[in-house]
Amino acid sequence: MKLLLFACVYLAVGGESQKIWRKRCDSAVASVMDCPYGLAVGNYGDCTCAKALGDECGGSNNVFGKCDAGLLCDKNMADPSAKGKCVFG
Numbered sequence: 586m587k588l589l590l591f592a593c594v595y596l597a598v599g600g601e602s603q604k605i606w607r608k609r610c611d612s613a614v615a616s617v618m619d620c621p622y623g624l625a626v627g628n629y630g631d632c633t634c635a636k637a638l639g640d641e642c643g644g645s646n647n648v649f650g651k652c653d654a655g656l657l658c659d660k661n662m663a664d665p666s667a668k669g670k671c672v673f674g
Contacts (some may be wrong), residue, residue: 610650636671643669 610632617625620634627633628646635653636642640649642658645666652658652671660669 621651625653627651638671638673640671641668642671643667 609630610624610626614632618624618632618634619644622637625635626632633650636650636656637653638656640650640652642652643660649668652674655674656671657674658669659672661667
């Protein structure tokens with residue numbers, strides 16, 4: 586019973602802390618980021634630095650990053666976890 590209670594509390598607190606950890610990408614957050622190639626919005630709405638021409642991108646949930654405006658991630662679209670390179674789009 587104690588284990589079940591612990592698991593419930595852990596999951597409740599864990600879910601709440603994840604909401605706090607991932608801040609939405611707004612102008613206040615973006616203004617303090619030093620991104621040489623611009624900003625990209627991550628899968629959870631958080632700010633992330635965009636990737637430049639020739640940089641790695643893609644992967645499962647874009648773990649390798651998203652390309653800057655005007656670029657596309659050239660990767661094997663049949664494999665959702667594939668790594669690609671940023672190319673002109």
